[in-house]
Amino acid sequence: MSNRSKVALVYCKDYELDQVRQAVKEGLTLLGGAQQFAKAAEKILIKPNLLVGDSPEKCISPHPMVFQAVLEEFQACGAELSFGDSPGFGSTLAAAKQSQMLPIAEALNVPIADFQNGETVSFHEGRFIKQFNIAKGVLEADGLISLAKMKAHALTRMTGAIKNQFGCIPGMLKAEFHSKLPSANIFSKMLVDLNLYIKPRLYIMDGIMAMEGNGPRNGDPRPMHVLLFSTDPVALDAAVCQMIHLNEALVDPIVYGNEFGLGSSKEIEFIGEPISRFDTPDFVVNRSHGSTSTDLGILTSGLMRNYVTPRPVIMEDKCTKCGRCVQVCPADPKALSWKDGKDHPPVYDYSECIRCYCCQELCPHEAISVQVPLLGRLLHRQTA
Ligand code: SF4
Ligand code: SF4
Structure with missing residues (x-):
């Protein structure tokens, strides 16, 4: 059996709910089905990237239809779901409302997890960080499913599967990390350790409509028509680099993700659609050397x-x-x-x-x- 990391790629034309449902089901099936990642009665936290919460057209967060399809799939496994994120500004509730995820979660009886309060945890195995303060909602869950958005990013060039877990650190403590780790390089080492601690069971990325340019908040929507699924966030983020022709050696979370053993971007096994279908060499992203x-x-x-x-x-x-x-x-x-x-x-x-x-x-x-x-x-x- 191959030890290469699998990344499942699924084409999805737009955010029409039935199409998205079908695409999410297909992606999960390619990796063995949702039940591989969530068992009946387990507490599973769905962690979308809420950043600040804004209307879905702005492409800042995963689209609410993708969120809904993911909730439905994991609910069907009998898992006890919750969802949440610590946005960069304001409350989880406000961000969930603005991003239009809240009514979906309410309709499916999925509560917001506690992202306001945190608990300090030791992480002796951390290569760079030995202690984190993690949101209680994350610590209380048996497992986490990471739901990221494909976007350009000023600090880490692209924000994807690895970066999404930064929102597991509550409130203003995120700002402290920025001031203590003032470069993309060391900030990315922290991100990798954070993922090694949290160990999300699965990473899903919404790239149906991505964001290019002045991301992660003020960029331009860019249709990519793809959903990505993997248990390896390094491979998943590297797959995006391949699609948009961004040298992965310039993306620090991928560099340290490989080095610290979070995953591997080498010899990825693509399943589902061929990656060539999503080839977008003119995706607007910072490709310059000399910036990190x-x-x-x-x-x-x-x-x-x-x-x-x-x-x-x-x-x-x-x-x-x-x-x-x-x-x-x-x-x-x-x-x-x-x-x-x-x-x-x-x-x-x-x-x-x-x-x-x-x-x-x-x-x-x-x-x-x-x-x-x-x-x-x-x-x-x-x-x-
Ligand atoms: S440290 Fe610089 S980049 Fe960061 S918020 Fe302040 S002015 Fe902006
Ligand atoms: S640049 Fe101007 S508009 Fe933007 S946050 Fe600062 S004060 Fe507000």
């Missing part, structure tokens, strides 16, 4: 970071001066302030900015983009 510490080592630490790594920039014409970016900035002291008064957009102090991109991620008005400074662009030409 993995690429350029010392150049992206200390003072040089200012001149090399991509930085968030406010587009004044779009900014409503709501202040959320200032509020969520985890740097200490904050790297965004009302230096010019509240009649003007907030002002960056890039020397304090840890490049976590939380401001870009959580700006509700698409007013922050991420731009590579000139020196970073020149280095990219030399290293590309």
Whole structure:
């Protein structure tokens, strides 16, 4: 029998519920059926990426129809379901409502799990992090099914199966991780350890309508017509890289996922549709070298970071001066302030900015983009 990681790929034209139901069933069947991952009476947590909660058309979270089809499949196994995520801003309830998942969960009698309170757990086997604070809703479950969205991402280039578990850390503790782990490189090591601790039983990704460009919140919808299923998040995220022609060596969660033994992106066994069916070389994503510490080592630490790594920039014409970016900035002291008064957009102090991109991620008005400074662009030409 082959030891290669399996990734099941299923074509799905759009979010018409019956089509999605059929596609979800097919994906699960390719991996042996939902009952492989959830037994009767087991407590199973479905963990969609809620990020902030917004309308499904924005493609920020898995589509509510995919959420519904997944709930139905696991409910049919007799599992006791709950669902939840710790959004980047606001409550789980508000995010579930805005993303239109709440009425579906209510109709199916699936409660929201506790993502407000956490518990500290030791993880001696962790390669990088030995202790986490994990949401109680995750700890109380017998197993977790991770439901991710295919999106471009400023910090980790793409956000997928591995990154989705960051939402298992409750509330503002996520911001602390950003400030303690101020680079894509070490942040990704933490993400891999987190997945090794939580051990989701299955990873599902909604790529029927993906998000490209200024992700993970303010990008553009991009039809990819695919649902992905795997027990190996490294293989699943690497499959996305293959589809969009993104060098997986630039995606730190995949690099450390391989190194720490979370999974393997080598010799993936694709089942279902051939991956060539989803080939999208012009998917808009950060392909530049020179933007993470993995690429350029010392150049992206200390003072040089200012001149090399991509930085968030406010587009004044779009900014409503709501202040959320200032509020969520985890740097200490904050790297965004009302230096010019509240009649003007907030002002960056890039020397304090840890490049976590939380401001870009959580700006509700698409007013922050991420731009590579000139020196970073020149280095990219030399290293590309
Ligand atoms: S969150 Fe966006 S809109 Fe609000 S102040 Fe910051 S840049 Fe402006
Ligand atoms: S300014 Fe933005 S990218 Fe920089 S530390 Fe604050 S939230 Fe993170």
